[in-house]
Amino acid sequence: xxxxxxxxxxxxxxxxxxxxxxxxxxxxxxxxxxxxxxxxxxxxxxxxxxxxxxxxxxxxxxxxxxxxxxxxxxxxxxxxxxxxxxxxxxxxxxxxxxxxxxxxxxxxxxxxxxxxxxxxxxxxxxxxxxxxxxxxxxxxxxxxxxxxxxxxxxxxxxxxxxxxxxxxxxxxxxxxxxxxxxxxxxxxxxxxxxxxxxxxxxxxxxxxxx
Amino acid sequence: xxxxxxxxxxxxxxxxxxxxxxxxxxxxxxxxxxxxxxxxxxxxxxxxxxxxxxxxxxxxxxxxxxxxxxxxxxxxxxxxxxxxxxxxxxxxxxxxxxxxxxxxxxxxxxxxxxxxxxxxxxxxxxxxxxxxxxxxxxxxxxxxxxxxxxxxxxxxxxxxxxxxxxxxxxxxxxxxxxxxxx
Numbered sequence: 001x002x003x004x005x006x007x008x009x010x011x012x013x014x015x016x017x018x019x020x021x022x023x024x025x026x027x028x029x030x031x032x033x034x035x036x037x038x039x040x041x042x043x044x045x046x047x048x049x050x051x052x053x054x055x056x057x058x059x060x061x062x063x064x065x066x067x068x069x070x071x072x073x074x075x076x077x078x079x080x081x082x083x084x085x086x087x088x089x090x091x092x093x094x095x096x097x098x099x100x101x102x103x104x105x106x107x108x109x110x111x112x113x114x115x116x117x118x119x120x121x122x123x124x125x126x127x128x129x130x131x132x133x134x135x136x137x138x139x140x141x142x143x144x145x146x147x148x149x150x151x152x153x154x155x156x157x158x159x160x161x162x163x164x165x166x167x168x169x170x171x172x173x174x175x176x177x178x179x180x181x182x183x184x185x186x187x188x189x190x191x192x193x194x195x196x197x198x199x200x201x202x203x204x205x206x207x208x209x210x
Numbered sequence: 211x212x213x214x215x216x217x218x219x220x221x222x223x224x225x226x227x228x229x230x231x232x233x234x235x236x237x238x239x240x241x242x243x244x245x246x247x248x249x250x251x252x253x254x255x256x257x258x259x260x261x262x263x264x265x266x267x268x269x270x271x272x273x274x275x276x277x278x279x280x281x282x283x284x285x286x287x288x289x290x291x292x293x294x295x296x297x298x299x300x301x302x303x304x305x306x307x308x309x310x311x312x313x314x315x316x317x318x319x320x321x322x323x324x325x326x327x328x329x330x331x332x333x334x335x336x337x338x339x340x341x342x343x344x345x346x347x348x349x350x351x352x353x354x355x356x357x358x359x360x361x362x363x364x365x366x367x368x369x370x371x372x373x374x375x376x377x378x379x380x381x382x383x384x385x386x387x388x389x390x391x392x
Contacts, residue, residue, distance in 0.1 A: 005218055006275045006338075006388050013354035015338050016277050016386050018245045020222035033223030075240075076224040082244040182244045207222075209245055 017209035018080045020185065024058040024203050026050060035076035036060075039069050046071045047197075055147070057091070057203025062191040070101075070190040073202075081106050081183045081207055083176035084156025088185065088207040090114070093147045095199040101190035102200045105152050106183035106207060110176040112159045114150040116143045118192050125152070125161035125169035130180045132173075137161075139168035147203070153210070214391040215266045217373070221247040221385050231262035233294045236376070245336075247385025249281070250376040256296055258287065258376025263294055265370035268391050269302075270345040274373055276304075277386040279336040283308040286382040287316075289341050290371035290389075297323050300369035302348050304339045306332045307378075315341075315350040315358035320366055326350075328357035336385070343371070 010016045022033065027050060029036065038046050041063050048060045048071070063069045081088075086106060094102035094116050105113025109130040116123050122138040141148065141163045151162040154175060161169040176183060185207045189200040219227075226238050226248055236257030238250045250259055267274075267290060280286035287296070289303025296303075302317040305325075312327040330337070330352045340351035345367070350358040365371065375384040 004273065004275055004388055004390065005216075006386070010338075013338075015336050015353070018220075018222055018247065018385050020220045030223075030227070032225050032227040035224050075222075078222075078224050078240045078242050080222050080241065080244055080246055086244075182242075 019208035020206065022205045024050070024205070029058055033075070034073050036071065036073055038063070038071045051201065055203060057201050059199055059201040060187070060189050061197050061199040062189055063197065068192065070188055072186055072188040074186040075184040077184065079108055079182035079184045081185070082209045083110065083180060083183055084154060084178055086183065086207065086209045087151065087153035088205065089149065089151045090187070090202060091147060091149050091204040092187070093145065093201040094143070095145055095201065097143045097145060099191065099193035099196065100198040101188070101192055103186070103188040103190070104150060104202065104205070105186065107186050108181055108183050110180040111183070112152050112154055112176060114152065114161065123148070123163065125159065125171055127159050127171050127175045129174045129177055135171060135174040137169040137171050139163050141168060155210075216390040217266075217388065219387040221387070226259065229261065230259045233258050233260050233262070233374075234376075241383060245385060247277075247383050249381060249383050251381050252377045252379055254379055256376070256378055258374045260291060260294060260374040261372040263372065265292065265372045266391075267371040267373070267389055269300060269343055269365035269369045269371050270367050271392045272343045272371065273390055273392060274341040275386070275388040276339045276375060276384060277336055278339065278375055278382060278384040280306045280308070280332070280334055280377070281381040281383055284380040285378040286380055287377055288339060288375040288384065289373070290343065291374050292365060292369040292371055300365035300371075302341060302343060302365060303374070304341065304350055304352075308332060313352060313357075315348065315360055317348050317360055317363050318365065319363045320369065322363055324363045326358040326360045328352055330357060336383075
C-alpha cells in the first residue's frame with residue numbers, strides 16, 4: 001500500500017506546519033524557491049551552480065577582488081519560520097578555512113546558525129536577537145573542509161546545535177524572539193580578506209516549524 | 211511494483227514554482243508569515259492554481275492531502291479537477307463556503323455534481339484534508355477522521371485528474387499538498 005509522506009512526518013490528526021525540503025540536485029538552482037544575491041556584482045562575478053560530481057550539491061563562490069564581499073541564498077524576505085519554535089537541518093561544506101565565513105540556518109536581522117568565521121579554529125553556534133545583541137558558542141568540531149550535517153533548533157528559551165548527530169552547543173542569550181520577527185532559510189559565503197575567492201557548498205536543507 | 215506518480219509541494223520559498231498555473235481571475239503569492247504557505251486570491255468568481263490540465267492522477271486510485279485555510283468569505287476549494295473549470299465535470303474537492311454550516315465533499319461525473327456534508331463546521335482555521343479516490347467511492351478525511359464516503363456522481367474512470375487549490379471570490383491559503391496514485 002502506498003504511504004503518504006505526510007503520515008510519516010506528522011502524528012495522526014495533526015495539522016502540519018510549514019516545512020521545506022531542498023535537495024540541491026538538478027541542472028540548476030530552483031530560482032522560484034531561492035533568491036541569490038550578492039553584496040556587489042552579479043552571478044558572473046560569483047560562480048555558482050550544481051556540482052557535476054557525486055554528492056557535490058550546489059556551490060557558491062565569492063567575488064575574488066573584494067574583501068567583506070558576500071553572496072547569500074535566501075527566500076528574498078519571505079519569512080515563514082517561527083523565531084521561537086522551529087528547526088533547520090543543513091549539509092554543508094566550507095572549501096577553505098582562512099579568511100572566509102560560512103553560514104547556514106534561519107535568519108532575518110535575528111538568527112540562529114552554524115558559522116565558520118574568519119580564522120576561528122572551531123565551528124560555532126551563532127545567534128542574534130536584533131534588539132539585544134549577538135553571541136557565539138564554540139562546538140568541538142574543528143573548522144575544516146569536510147561535509148557536515150548541522151541541525152539547529154529553538155524553543156524560544158534555548159537554541160541547540162547538533163553537528164553530525166551530536167549535541168555540540170546550546171545558547172540561551174541573544175536568541176531570536178517573537179518580537180524580533182519571523183525567519184527565512186539562508187546560506188552564505190563571505191570573503192573576509194580581499195584577493196582570493198571563497199567557496200562553500202550545500203547539498204541538503206530542511207526547515208520546519210515545530 | 212513500479213513506483214507510481216507521487217507529488218509533494220511545501221509552498222515555501224520566494225514565489226510559487228512555475229509548474230503551477232494561476233487559473234481564472236486572481237493572483238497568488240507566498241505569505242510572509244510563519245506557517246503562511248501560499249495565498250491564492252480569487253478576485254471574482256473562480257480563481258485557483260492547478261497543473262494547467264496536465265493530469266497525472268487517477269480518478270479511481272489516488273490520494274490528495276492538503277493543509278489549507280479559508281481566509282475570507284465565500285468559498286475555498288481544494289481537490290482534484292479534470293480540467294481548468296469547476297462543477298458538472300469530472301472532479302472531487304472539499305469546499306468550505308462561509309454561508310454554509312458544514313464543510314462538504316463535492317463530486318462530479320461529467321454531467322452532474324452533488325454534495326455530501328461533513329460534520330465539521332465551516333471556519334477560517336487550517337485543516338488537513340485527505341481525499342481518497344477509489345473505484346467504488348470517494349472519501350474525505352478532515353483532521354484524520356473520515357467525514358464523507360460518497361458513491362454518487364463520481365468522476366468516470368477515464369477522466370484523469372490534476373490537483374488544485376483556491377476558491378470563489380475568496381482568499382485562501384495552502385501550506386502543504388501531496389498527491390499520489392495508489
